[in-house]
Amino acid sequence: MSRAILAAILTLAAAPALAQSRPDTLTMTCAQTQALVKSKGSIVLGSGQFFYDLYVASVTYCPIGEVTRVMFVKTKDQPACPLSVCDQPFQNY
Template sequence: MTRLSRSACFGFLAFTWLGGTAAVEPAMAQAGRPDTRSMTCAQAQELVRKSGSIVLTTGQSTFDRFVANGSYCRPQTGQVRAKFAPTRDNPQCSVGYRCFQNRTQR
């Protein structure tokens, strides 16, 4: 049986931990983000209204930020446009709004 040096053991443990973390982090992030596809249109709209600003999963590998109104946007992007997402009962539900900057105003 060979003895590994202390630095070799530490290096192996760090590599193992980092590898495990990299594989788990995306799953953990996705698990914590509400998915519009599992809600009704009314539920998704209510979640955005109550939250004010929220990031929601909208597809297998997509997500987006939704706001309830322009007060949740930065001053230079205080204008809003309707933002749609698929829900359990509506493939084009108007869930909330997205912030945008009018290019003509500077």
């Protein structure tokens, strides 16, 4: 029984570390960040401690009916590095 409790405690203690393991755009150049997105297809990237989003290489990684739009993130070498995110298409009412 004590092994199960120890395993649970270790699992809970490791959870915050796992949540913080996403790549951070502030530590990469724009070219490195864009290459990472392209190689993974879709990936969650952080831009500091509390900012993150899902970036995609193309619309094929978006849910059906969504489109890509350009979003700019700060990287080690540029204040506005262009990356794609999924978004709802523009609706003209």
